[in-house]
Amino acid sequence: MAERQKLFDERREQEKELRSLQRKKALIQYAEAKKEHYKLLRNFIQTQTKPTLFFAPAKHSMRSLELLKASEKAIDGEIMSTFHYRLSLLMRG
Secondary structure (H helix, E strand, O other): OHHHHHHHHHHHHHHHHHHHHHHHHHHHHHHHHHHHHHHHHOOOEEOOOOOOOEEOOOOOOHHHHHHHHHHHHHHHHHHHHHHHHHHHHHHHO
16 A cells, blocks of 8 residues: 555656646747747837837838847847746756
């Protein structure tokens, strides 16, 4: 009877660890998809409104090119924060 309980407990622990690994994998996949999405948005100008809008002018002016560079910088910051979030998930265990 004790051996049966021990096997049951071991199986339960394995299932618990499996669920934990599946959850981490799902979070990492989500972060990776978000990163790819942000990479696509680097070619657009980000507005300051909430919710944020993205647009691309038909022809760029000097001002729109400046705004595009600023948007790229902001999106690169988002990508880095996503990377740091994924890294913290892996470090936690």
